[in-house]
Amino acid sequence: MPEYLKLRFDEKTRGFNAISFAVMTIFASGISMYALALLMETLLGWDFNLSILISAIIVLLYTYLGGLKSAIYNEVLQFFLIVIGFLPLVFLGLHHVGGWEGMVARLDKVALNGGYSAGAWTSTWQYSGSAASNPMGVEWFGIAMGLGFVLSFGYWCTNFLVVQRAMAADSMTAARKTPLIGALPKMFIPFLVIVPGMIAMALASDPNSGFLLPAKGGSYDFDKVIPLMLGHYFPNGVLGLGLTALMASFMSGMAGNVTAFNTVWTYDIYQSYIRPGASDKHYLTIGRLATVAGILVSIGAAYVAAMFNNVMDFLQLIFAFINAPLFATFLLGMFWKRTTGNGAFFGLISGTIAAALHHGLTAPAGAASLIKGGWLGTILHGYPFGKDG
Amino acid sequence: MIDIRFPIGLMFSLLGLLLTLYGCLTRADPMYQKSFGVNINLYSGLLMLVFGLFLLYRSFLSRKSKKTNN
Numbered sequence: 001m002p003e004y005l006k007l008r009f010d011e012k013t014r015g016f017n018a019i020s021f022a023v024m025t026i027f028a029s030g031i032s033m034y035a036l037a038l039l040m041e042t043l044l045g046w047d048f049n050l051s052i053l054i055s056a057i058i059v060l061l062y063t064y065l066g067g068l069k070s071a072i073y074n075e076v077l078q079f080f081l082i083v084i085g086f087l088p089l090v091f092l093g094l095h096h097v098g099g100w101e102g103m104v105a106r107l108d109k110v111a112l113n114g115g116y117s118a119g120a121w122t123s124t125w126q127y128s129g130s131a132a133s134n135p136m137g138v139e140w141f142g143i144a145m146g147l148g149f150v151l152s153f154g155y156w157c158t159n160f161l162v163v164q165r166a167m168a169a170d171s172m173t174a175a176r177k178t179p180l181i182g183a184l185p186k187m188f189i190p191f192l193v194i195v196p197g198m199i200a201m202a203l204a205s206d207p208n209s210g211f212l213l214p215a216k217g218g219s220y221d222f223d224k225v226i227p228l229m230l231g232h233y234f235p236n237g238v239l240g241l242g243l244t245a246l247m248a249s250f251m252s253g254m255a256g257n258v259t260a261f262n263t264v265w266t267y268d269i270y271q272s273y274i275r276p277g278a279s280d281k282h283y284l285t286i287g288r289l290a291t292v293a294g295i296l297v298s299i300g301a302a303y304v305a306a307m308f309n310n311v312m313d314f315l316q317l318i319f320a321f322i323n324a325p326l327f328a329t330f331l332l333g334m335f336w337k338r339t340t341g342n343g344a345f346f347g348l349i350s351g352t353i354a355a356a357l358h359h360g361l362t363a364p365a366g367a368a369s370l371i372k373g374g375w376l377g378t379i380l381h382g383y384p385f386g387k388d389g
Numbered sequence: 390m391i392d393i394r395f396p397i398g399l400m401f402s403l404l405g406l407l408l409t410l411y412g413c414l415t416r417a418d419p420m421y422q423k424s425f426g427v428n429i430n431l432y433s434g435l436l437m438l439v440f441g442l443f444l445l446y447r448s449f450l451s452r453k454s455k456k457t458n459n
Binding site: 073076077080084085087088092095096232233234235236237238241 | 393396397400401404408411412415418420421423424425427429430432433434436437440
């Protein structure tokens with residue numbers, strides 16, 4: 001990606017992007033590491049610190065042994081594994097709450113208890129007229145433009161993992177189709193992940209259901225929903241299958257990001273600015289060292305992820321800092337001839353600063369540390385419900 | 390480029406077989422109370438077995454048609 005910015009704009013744009021991209025890959029791999037460790041802690045009963053260490057070692061081995069090709073094969077395999085492993089969860093969960101209607105009825109009760117209209121948990125657009133009338137705390141414009149336009153185009157068209165796979169395609173047409181074909185299997189995932197999440201929400205608010213969610217930061221610990229549900233419904237056998245599917249997906253997520261960090265650091269930062277013109281062997285060693293260093297820093301990022309109310313908050317924050325400014329720069333660079341290198345550079349910088357200011361002046365509900373937001377001291381707006389969060 | 394259907398089909402067939410057998414052997418086990426008395430191992434195993442064998446069959450067919458073309 002930084003390479004394109006260099007061709008289209010100039011060296012400084014590329015340099016800035018390379019650095020912010022390297023930071024993003026580390027956080028993203030930290031999130032996967034945290035999720036993996038949480039899974040081990042919840043289902044296997046291992047200590048959280050030990051789980052983090054073990055996942056770091058596994059990914060180190062995994063990254064050293066595999067290449068891009070094996071990573072892509074693994075992703076196809078694990079997609080089917082996730083579908084088959086999670087399908088029983090959806091059925092058993094729906095059976096437990098009394099089918100789809102039962103789930104809707106229970107969620108209506110949850111919404112009423114939370115002070116919303118009955119359908120606030122179960123309809124997409126109906127209660128998105130104002131941020132205060134739905135539990136997400138976002139109005140329709142934010143959903144359509146923020147998630148639908150900026151972040152989803154940013155992901156499907158400028159994300160390293162997607163673009164890397166497009167580069168591996170054997171023809172131009174196949175490469176162009178990458179985001180379209182990739183989006184098809186991705187559409188199954190919401191059914192397998194969001195429906196269990198809705199079931200968990202319905203069950204957790206009913207003390208007689210036998211399913212409990214631990215609290216975190218003034219709300220439920222949403223990161224534990226899937227591991228806890230697997231443990232709740234799955235007997236030995238399928239439980240192992242679900243566990244394997246999740247572990248495989250977190251590991252490949254981490255490995256993909258660590259590999260991306262390695263590439264960006266070695267080619268776009270080290271070879272371009274620190275030591276150009278060295279031998280291939282030297283760069284290979286640097287790349288190996290970057291892998292180890294990337295994993296070590298990811299461990300730190302995993303603990304940062306653990307401080308957030310849930311990883312979704314953290315992930316959106318990272319996207320706002322890095323993906324959103326990048327997407328705007330790409331969009332203008334591709335469709336408007338008069339965008340200059342200086343314009344792109346300052347656009348990227350001001351986009352990142354705007355995100356930092358927004359982060360400094362707002363805070364999510366239950367935020368107790370400055371990493372989560374509000375580091376400028378005065379909180380102008382709290383999420384999800386206005387000033388007091 | 391190896392045909393990706395082969396390794397995936399093989400893995401799903403083997404895992405499916407394993408899970409089906411395990412499901413058959415633990416038919417009346419009290420652990421199925423968790424899944425409301427449904428022998429989820431047996432059904433998941435069978436589903437995986439069918440999916441795995443289907444992929445193996447498709448991979449076998451395409452290999453055969455390649456041979457006849459040459």
